Amino acid sequence: MRTDRSPTCSGKPDHVLLSPDLGPPLTRLTDTAALDRLGFDTFFAEQVGPDESHLLVRRISSVHRDRVDAIDGSGPADLELAPNANTADYAVGDWVLADPHTRLMVRRLERRTVFQRRAEGVIGHQLAAANVDTLFVVTSCNADFNPARLERYLIMANEAGTRPVIVLTKADMVDDAETYAAQASALQRDLSVVIVNARSPDAIDPLMPWCGPGQTVALVGSSGVGKSTLVNTLSGPGAGEPQKTGTIREQDAKGRHTTTARSLHAIAGGGWVIDTPGIRTLYVSDVTDGIDTLFAEITELAPHCKFRDCSHSHEKGCAVQGAIKGGTLDPDRxxxxxxxQAENRDRTPVFTGPKGNKMLRKKKY
Structure with a gap:
């Protein structure tokens, strides 16, 4: 279940500083102004039953091997997990309810969106971020720019239910940034692409339509493309310890991992940003809907083919091949x-074996 939230840049609420000296956290459902600033809306409020109205509302701000950190409307907030809890089950951006006396987590609320990926040979998905309204896919105007890799990020954003936006950094280092923007725009219908200089104080301006009060954005991309620099620019001065930034090897634009964990940061004009570590390998697995959205022009033509199981290669009456011959569909697409589609089919695991003893195997066709 998901509801879309339109971006907004109107209004500037009081800036929420995440400092350790803000006093005891007491955010409850009645603290509507504070919860609105954090992005808690009716989608989440409607999940709280009448018998839970006394519980404290927390948002997870970072996830570690043995603990999770949380915030409320005032700043950092105490949150305890049950002794048998697995931190891998939680994502930065999750909303949870906690006992007002013990600060023990009672339960996690249903996610509006979840950005996750499957690693090779791993059962289940690795959680990256939850309840993200917009995913900024960050790449730079140099050798890092790779349309095929950008497609994979777009697929995962589509599958997650988030709104993808391509953010081109290091535009000040090239003379033809618009050429990169044109290539990125062609990857998906109605895709927003913005060009920024991440180190400039004005970098936040073209991103503000998606960074308004209560909005949550996440940044993904390769190491060295300027994600941490952009997070620091969005957070503004006085927002606590800045994210570490690193250099890249100019010969191949490969960067060093400077962000090692996911974390939630306040945006200076309202809203929240989640930084993520650079992803070296991004597999396509169990993302059929995401692929359908990326290639919407093909998805929409397929039902008009003469045969239901059309492969779009040689069949008579194929609407997709007809569009290629008519010049309205790029054959490269x-x-x-x-x-x-083939990679998704081959890498999406199926489970066999008796209950409690599941084994992974690849699909056979």
Whole structure:
């Protein structure tokens, strides 16, 4: 279940500083102004039953191997997990309810969106971020720019239910940034692409339509493209310890991992940003809906094919091939669709074996 939230840049609420000296956290459901600033809206409020109205509301701000950190409307907030809890079950951005006396987590609320990925040979998904309204896919105007990799990020954003936006950094280092923007825009219908200089104080301006009060954005991309620099710019001065930034190897634009954990930061003009570590390998697995959205022009043509199981390669009456012959569909797009569909099919695991003793195997076709 998901409801869309339109971006907004109107209004500037009091800035929420995450400092350790703000006193005891007491955010309850009645503290509507504080919860609004954190992004808690009716989607989450409607999940809280009448018998839970006394509980404290917390948002997870970072996840570690043995603990999770949380915030409320005042700043850092105490949150205890049950002794048998697994921190891997929680994502930065999750909303949870806690006991007002013990600060023990009672339960996690249903997520509006969840950004996750599957690692090779791993059962289940690795959680990256939850309840993200907009995913900023960050890449730079240099050798890092890779349309095929950007497609994979877009697929995962589509699958998660978040709104993807391509953010091009290091535009000040090239003369043809608009060429990069045109290539990025062609990857998906109605895709927003913005060009920024992450180190400039004005970098936040073109991003503000998605960074308004109560909005949550997340940044993904390779190491060295300027994600941490952009987080520091969005957070503004006085927002606590800045994210570490690193350099890149100019010959291949490869960067060092400077962010090692996911974390939630306040945006200077309202809203929240989640930084994530750079992802070296991004597999396509169990993301059929995400691929369908990326290649919407093919998805929409397929029902008009003469045969229901049309492969879009040689059949008579194929609407997709008809569009290629008519010049309204790029044949390269069909090739990319086939490749990603095949990878998704081959890498999406199925489970066999008796209950409690599941084994992974690849699908056979």
């Amino acid at each position: 069909l090739d990319r669709w086939r490749q990603l």
